[in-house]
Amino acid sequence: MVSENIFQPYLSNQKTTFVYDRELGKFIGSVLWRTATVSLDEIEDPVIQHKIIAACSEWKDYLLSNIRPKIFDEFHLLFVADEWGDAQPHSFVSQYFTRVVDCHVIELKDNEAWVCLKFARFLVVGRISGNVPTFRYSQVYCEPGMISAIQYIDDPKFSKYLIDRSAAIYEYVIENTSVGQSDIIQKHFEQNAEKIMATDLGKRIKQDYSAEIVTFVPDLSFKYACDCCARQIAEPEGYILRTSEILLSAQYWKQYFRLANLDDIGKHASGRVDHFKAIAGQDSPWVVCEVCIDLFDIDKNLAKEFMSEWIMNKSKYSPPKSENFRDHLTEAELKFIAKNITTS
Numbered sequence: 001m002v003s004e005n006i007f008q009p010y011l012s013n014q015k016t017t018f019v020y021d022r023e024l025g026k027f028i029g030s031v032l033w034r035t036a037t038v039s040l041d042e043i044e045d046p047v048i049q050h051k052i053i054a055a056c057s058e059w060k061d062y063l064l065s066n067i068r069p070k071i072f073d074e075f076h077l078l079f080v081a082d083e084w085g086d087a088q089p090h091s092f093v094s095q096y097f098t099r100v101v102d103c104h105v106i107e108l109k110d111n112e113a114w115v116c117l118k119f120a121r122f123l124v125v126g127r128i129s130g131n132v133p134t135f136r137y138s139q140v141y142c143e144p145g146m147i148s149a150i151q152y153i154d155d156p157k158f159s160k161y162l163i164d165r166s167a168a169i170y171e172y173v174i175e176n177t178s179v180g181q182s183d184i185i186q187k188h189f190e191q192n193a194e195k196i197m198a199t200d201l202g203k204r205i206k207q208d209y210s211a212e213i214v215t216f217v218p219d220l221s222f223k224y225a226c227d228c229c230a231r232q233i234a235e236p237e238g239y240i241l242r243t244s245e246i247l248l249s250a251q252y253w254k255q256y257f258r259l260a261n262l263d264d265i266g267k268h269a270s271g272r273v274d275h276f277k278a279i280a281g282q283d284s285p286w287v288v289c290e291v292c293i294d295l296f297d298i299d300k301n302l303a304k305e306f307m308s309e310w311i312m313n314k315s316k317y318s319p320p321k322s323e324n325f326r327d328h329l330t331e332a333e334l335k336f337i338a339k340n341i342t343t344s
């Protein structure tokens with residue numbers, strides 16, 4: 001089901017936002033547990049090793065007895081882009097990031113450690129130690145929720161680590177392939193070039209071969225995406241709205257149901273209610289771009305002030321009245337929202 005609801009629609013470019021149920025947290029817990037178990041012997045730092053043993057125990061309890069992890073509960077699912085543009089940091093980027101399966105423990109400076117499994121264009125990570133904010137929009141909870149494929153890695157250490165590892169894996173293979181083996185591979189490639197180039201592997205080799213190689217320089221500008229249209233924007237653009245303000249817009253629902261292919265109320269009444277629950281249950285603030293802001297009848301100056309605070313705090317800010325929308329709406333407003341969801 002995780003594959004049908006998330007992986008396949010992402011790979012076929014059908015969707016960028018995914019509603020998930022409890023199964024996703026379980027899936028991530030299970031791959032992290034397996035990865036941690038097989039990687040344990042490779043860890044040299046005894047403190048990290050000890051923490052991984054503790055994490056494995058929590059994850060096992062979660063999988064077998066449904067006891068939620070208490071300490072090792074930071075799970076992320078990262079969606080890897082299909083295209084890297086015309087320039088990239090080394091000549092194996094496309095092959096590694098779109099095809100390779102790689103599982104290991106990532107150890108960074110400042111005692112930061114992650115269990116990581118990469119498969120095709122997805123990366124699953126679970127925090128073992130450290131408290132640097134590393135990712136945005138990628139966290140998966142043990143509860144049903146929503147995840148976007150527009151995500152950011154805020155810690156340049158993590159990006160650099162992945163880039164260096166992807167190069168090192170290929171360099172190791174090349175260095176450890178004998179001249180005889182290299183000749184056989186070369187000959188096989190030449191004889192079957194047309195066939196290989198028509199496959200996905202061929203497409204990736206071509207991308208890597210034609211890209212310009214430039215040194216990796218982390219982009220430190222603060223970027224984010226509009227929660228209504230998924231357009232990427234950067235500071236100081238945008239507004240911050242609360243969930244209750246989002247729910248009150250009839251125009252927002254119209255746009256949302258159209259984007260989610262739920263226009264036909266006759267066919268999709270229950271689907272709409274599921275989406276409503278996922279959206280209304282969010283306590284986090286909403287980023288709204290300059291175009292989408294016209295969908296809402298709100299105080300723009302106040303929403304801009306909230307945005308300044310949100311940027312200043314690097315997204316770790318919630319304006320007042322963000323939680324539980326029901327506490328901030330009148331009976332009449334709640335009825336108005338229900339009418340929009342179920343009849344328009």
Ligand SMILES: [Zn+2]
Nearest residue numbers: 226229289292
């Ligand atoms: Zn927008």
